Amino acid sequence: MSQSIKYHHGNLKAELVSAALALLDEQGIEGVGIRQIARRVGVAHSAPANHFKNKQALFTALATQCFADLNCLLDEQVSPALDLSAAVHGICQCLLNYALTSPHRYSLMWRKDCVDTQNAELDAAMETVYQKLLSVLASHTQAKQVDIESQAIAIWSLIHGYVSLRLDGSLGKGQDDITGSDRSNAIVSVLLEGLL
Amino acid sequence: MSQSIKYHHGNLKAELVSAALALLDEQGIEGVGIRQIARRVGVAHSAPANHFKNKQALFTALATQCFADLNCLLDEQVSPALDLSAAVHGICQCLLNYALTSPHRYSLMWRKDCVDTQNAELDAAMETVYQKLLSVLASHTQAKQVDIESQAIAIWSLIHGYVSLRLDGSLGKGQDDITGSDRSNAIVSVLLEGLL
DNA sequence: AGTAAAAATGGACGGTGTCAATTTTGAGTC
DNA sequence: GACTCAAAATTGACACCGTCCATTTTTACT
Structure with a gap:
């Protein structure tokens, strides 16, 4: 009823x-x-x-959901028609936005001690997001010395590191507002400059 | 006795x-x-x-100790006589090494939910490490468009992100050995290329 | 209708962090 | 050297927590 x-x-x-x-x-x-x-x-x-069956199983389901949500946001906010630089900036922007909007969800997604790292659905949800970045890099085939996977890892590391540091306040007290992603944009730009 | x-x-x-x-x-x-x-x-x-007085106070003391240890390692392993690129690589290498050697210590250092973020000694220990990076960048004054703090944040973000991702296995199963810092070196190089 | 599996219940167990009252120790003073 | 007093360590209690268990209730299927 x-x-x-x-x-x-x-x-x-x-x-x-x-x-x-x-x-x-x-x-x-x-x-x-x-x-x-x-x-x-x-x-x-x-x-x-x-x-x-577990608290871990619950956390795993939560994290999976979060990755799926993030994936949806990426689909909405970063058009596949953009050029390389704009697409990468869009992805980073989207990630930063999600993390600042839902800081605890973002934290959980990386708390591998809370989660079943063997879980197939969680792995798939993570992989889907990561593949989105890879496909952006691959679609704009640039002849460059660095292989695509290294590029992806570099970008992924940079944005994840920056977001993590900001989330737990390890960066100076400057730019706290969501729109204050100038720093983030600048940093990503610097990396792309070396990358492309 | x-x-x-x-x-x-x-x-x-x-x-x-x-x-x-x-x-x-x-x-x-x-x-x-x-x-x-x-x-x-x-x-x-x-x-x-x-x-x-607290579990949190204990964790705070532990994290402070870890930052101090890391600081000693930096003093030992990255000579101030190196040129800019070598110094930055040395710092990153040192961080990666520490994290892979003592993964749980490295994790604790960033678990701001376990630690008293207001604690003066912890803040000082963190700041000392960060200042080491800043001073390296400052000592080799390069005329470039990006201010030193942004450079530091970029490097800090990149290496912290990469280390974090490696620690919790979010990167592919490749290069698991400590000496396999080729990927790390390559990534840092790419960033520096855009930075300098 | 009857039965078997799934879902929800209350109770128990061992573990945790923290608090309070108590006992023991050590250092400093007359 | 006895006395005092604060610091340090003790035991006990409390309220949580995650997990397991036996039990009861509901649903689904034959």
């Missing part, structure tokens, strides 16, 4: 995920606990065990 | 730190717990509270 609370209400798994994401956004990774989530959804503390 | 276990054995704080570091190296951050450390040192579960 619609969304009334049934003993088996059928979509508890989905509700657990969404409650967990809300908790993650509000309180960070440390605030996300099985019992806490169950409490929020209004089920017994042990109910989630039927849908996620 | 020498190192026999006294009620006040005087150096328990230091012993706690070293036991914690050992535990960190062996089991990772999640394996480091107040009671576990106390057990290993052979004191009551609540003894550490006299020396560290």
